[in-house]
Amino acid sequence: MATAQRVPIGDRIRNQRRTAGVTQRDLASAVGVSPAYLSLIESDKRQIGGRLLRRIAERLGVPAEAFTAVSDDRxxxxxxxxxxSFDEGPPGNAAELVAFSxxxxxxVLELHARSLTAEARAFRLADRFARDPQWTSFAHDILSRITSIRSAAEILSDFDTMxxxxxxxxxxxxxxxxARLTDVARDMIEALQSGTAVDAAGADVREVDAFLQDHNNFFEVIEQEAGRIEEKVPDGLTPSQRFAVAREIVARHLPEVIADEIGGNTFRTEGAxxxxxxxxxRYAAGAFLMxxxxxxxAAWATRYDVDALGLTFQATFEQVAHRLATLRRPGAEGVPFAFLRVDPAGTVSKRLSTPELRLPLFGACPLWVIYETFALPGRTLAQLVDLDGERxxxxxxxLEKTMRRQAQPPVRFAVMLGMEASRLDEVVYGDAFASGRDSVVTRAGYECLSCKRSDCAQRAHGSAGA
Structure with a gap:
């Protein structure tokens, strides 16, 4: 992956100034700098401090966050x-397009999401046509009715003396x-409609990802209100039972808080x-328990040891890992972790990206350690990876979740945390890679479609750089 895209502050300032109808000279005079210096700022040739940024924002009548919005970086x-994801990506810098408009x-993102949904629907239908016996029955029934209709019509046409x-x-x-042919066609249309309703799930996941990332996966009001709940979780419960009870407790105490957070965002679908x-x-339940x-x-004291934190807070590996990915309070941040959960087939069921580590939506590189863990369930594995030059x-x-009915196999999935290698010394799992030698680094990609590594024996698709 290329270096994380950041929308230039200078472009934002220039666009806001032009929108407000303010000249460069007038703005420079109002904030106490020379027009030449403001020109350098708008060209991103000079860094800008917080105090000057606030003065510019006040003069233009916009919040200072307008120049550093997380949503634009996302x-x-x-x-x-x-x-x-294309063999030959379009030229230019994505951040420049965002800054411009x-x-x-x-x-562009909406069109791409729709194309992915349409492609998924086409593949799904093709697979159903090839494998589902219902469609074989439809085809046989339609051909039989058409043959019968044609035969009767030909007889009526050829024999005038009948x-x-x-x-x-x-x-x-x-x-x-x-009439029967009409009924079969109606049944087929209903089957088509019912069989493709879930194809937009990928778009829903992406939209919720955007919602969480625009909030930096941190919700201060939920944190505060969860901390004020005085009700206690009963003793003697397993970590999973504790989380279920916590979920019920926050549901009783925080319905308006959650409704306000959801109400502040417009979602395209009910599913999203x-x-x-x-x-x-789930965020609120985690904030209540931890x-x-x-x-x-505790995370600082244990150097982010997930097992130690699980013992302290009576929580599962997944619950602790998810909570670690929410430590984003300004001025009191933890190590910024990305979070990913997949099943043995590689299907992503949860993901929380960071600006530095953008996690794939439809399955990660097969060389990532998250897939290796399925052969060693219950063991925590660590891996230092090089992804397009970034480590x-x-x-x-x-992990496994045993079903209540013995006849049902356990549910298996894997959970992963990801962080920048520059902070290895802060995390207990980084000790094994402290030397930084290339021999301990795995060269990998994000996923095959966008990967430029042509020498990978695990590749399922052609190289993006080929």
Whole structure:
């Protein structure tokens, strides 16, 4: 992956100034700098401090966050990811397009999401046509009715001397077989509609990802209100039972808080809103069981040892890993972790990206350690990977959930945390890679479609750089 896309602050300032109808000279005079210096700032040739940025924002009548919006950086990163999915990505910098017109950037992403949904629907239908016996039955039924109708029509056309009784019989055949053909067509259309409703799930996941990332996967109001709940979780419960009870407790105490957070965002589909609401309820339950301040202090003390944190807070590996990915409070941040959960088939069921580590939506590189964990369930594995010149530490474990009915096989999935290698010394799992030698680094990609590594024996698709 290329370096994380950041929308230039200078472009944002220039666009906001032009929108407000303010000249460069007038703005420079108002904030106490020379027009030449402001020109350098707008060209991104000079860094700008917080105090000057606030003065510029006040003069233009916009919040200072308008120049450093996380959502714009996320838009740029999404555009960059889209461009790399093609054999020859479009020239230019994605951040420049976002700076010029965020609306156009969102339009491009929307078109790409629709194309992915249409492609998924086409593949799904093709697979159903080839494998589902229902479609074999439809095809046989349709051909049979068409053959019967054609035969009766040809007989009526060829024999003018047919008596009325025989003619009525063949006419009746035409009517009954036509009605049956109509019924089969109606059944087929209903089956088509019911069989493709879930194809937009990928778009829903992407939309909820954007919602969480635009909030930096941190919700201060939920943290505060969860910390005020005085109700306790009963003793003697397993970690999974504790989380289920915590989910019920926050549902009783925080319905308005969750509704306000959801209400502040417009989702395209009910499925996306339902996913987002579920994500916030899980967030609230985690915040209730693992209060921010105490959890962050314990994370520092254990150097982010997931097992040690699980013992302290009576939580599962997944619950702790997910909570670690939410330590984003300004001024009291933990190590920024990305979070990923997949099943043995590689299907992504949860992902929380960071600006530095953008996780794939439809399955990661098969060389990532998260897939190796399925052969060693219950063990925590770590891996130092080189992804297009950037190094990251990946920490993963495969888990099982036993079903209540003995006849049902356990549910298996793997959970992974990812972080920049520049902070290895802060994490206990980084000790094994402290030497930084190339021999301990795995050269990998993000996923095959965008990967430029032509020498990978695990490749399932042609190289993006080929």
């Amino acid at each position: 838009l740029a990163a999404d555009l960059d990811e889209v461009s790399r 965020p609306a156009w950037a969102r339009t 008596d009325d009784t025989v003619r009525r019989r063949f006419t009746g055949t035409l009517v009954s077989e036509s 809103e339902r996913r987002a609401r579920g994500a916030l309820w 209060p921010y301040g105490a959890f962050l202090e 990251f530490l990946l920490i993963a474990r495969a």
